[in-house]
Amino acid sequence: MTSVVSAKSLGLTFPTADGDVVALSNVNLEIEKGEFVSFIGPSGCGKTTFLRVIADLEQPTSGTITVNGTSPSEARVNRSYGYVFQAPALFPWRNIEKNVALPLEIMRFSETERRERIRKSLELVNLSGFEKKFPWQLSGGMQQRASIARALAFDADLLLMDEPFGALDEIVRDHLNSELLKLWARTQKTIAFVTHSIPEAVYLSTKIVVMSPRPGRVTDVIISPLPKERPLEIRETPEFLEIAHRVREGLRAGHSYDE
């Protein structure tokens, strides 16, 4: 297996008015091709920062990181990842089809190629038939699905997702989680997924990275023994609960509640 992301003793310190904040400290991590890796931890643990470092949206202050064997900035210029943000960030003046077309326009895909890719990505997120709708005409869950379609449109092998379902209610979230698993199985992509929900992390991942704050660091990496095929009911099995328990223990160990 080849590493899609490889971080070695990675550190990132933000200088602020009240002194330096260590967002990431000595992070060592490999993400292999085809993995579904979740990052879980309380706020301030650096999970989003780590994702942003992979995406070249933040610059590390120490250590090394490679994405597809190159530096993050080269990987970004090569358009080798799709990023899904916490909010859909759809452009309100573009309909769904045009929103999905946005990266394709920037990357200068031909008109016919664009049409085909829009159709395929909207189909992957079950939004066929909503091409001409404007974002405000869609529910929050559908908007986030459209933003996933936009990230899929240019077919990068790596998908970075930063709490994409964090703002949605539990029922919609369950539904989107199982859809995401199907999508992952169909597209064979590598997915890095930030969340603060234990069931979500355990349900989705092949590898769970538990992080803790002050300084932001990795406290545990759990390889999930769950099968690839996961119905929603798997969440009531003993295996599932055992992993969830280990994640919870990891979170507790890394977090001092005295503060």
Add this chain to the structure above:
Amino acid sequence: MRSGFGNSVVPVLTMVAALIVIWYGAAIWLNSPVILDRLSREGITPDFFGLVLRTWSYNRPIMPAPHQVAIDLYNSTLTLAPSNKRSLIYHAWITLSATLLGFVMGTVLGVALAIFIVHNRAADRSLMPWIIASQTVPILAVAPVIVVLFFNLLTGQNLIAQALRLNAEGAQLVSKGVISMYLSFFPVVVGMVKGLRSPELIQIDLMRTYSASSFQTLRLLRLPAAVPFLFASMKVGVAASLVGAIVAELPTGAQSGIGAKLLIGSYNGQTIQIWSALILASILAGILVAIVGLVERASVRVMGARP
């Protein structure tokens, strides 16, 4: 939300009616001393009713009554051919053409400056204070200087004049347009700088993940996001342009245009003519702002806004 035209008819008409009543009252109040003075010299003491009627029909009043202005406005617009130099339509067109030219130049300059400011930190720090300072200059004082300067520049022996080959009329139009531009670019710069910076951080980050060029980010994100700001600025700008064109005509010895009409009226004590020119100017301003509003509505619809 219905931004219906019909909903506003009653309040607007009520306001107009109230203003007309106040106006008639003011005509009595301001004109009666002059009338009383004249009548007392002729040895006549009028009754109240006679005095009121005289204050409303005096031919050189300090404050003309609404109907006098309305009649003059009607006579000087609808009864004369628009090409007649006594027609207000003729003068209005002279002013309007300078207004529109200046408005277009001001909007283009304003948008260009805003784009430059947003993309260049040095420009952001150095240009803005000058732009604000430019608006503190009393335009009435510098207008003649600027108009004469541009007129000579555009008709003289230099490369610009030779390239443009304007006749005297064209040069006058452009030099008045420069004053309109001077007043109208300011709201556009201020609005567009805010508008171009209005996209959320997350949207800017998104463009960065696509490694979009700054031109692509401008074209696909910043400019569309700035459109609502542009229209708000353009409404202020178009009204300022009209003021600029009138001001440019006032102290420069222009023979035609609403500004010239105002000045000639005040030289000859023709208060009624002054007022009808003023009313026409405000009607013009209203129409211009309404046109910008209509274009705004159409663009909002195209851009898929929630109705």
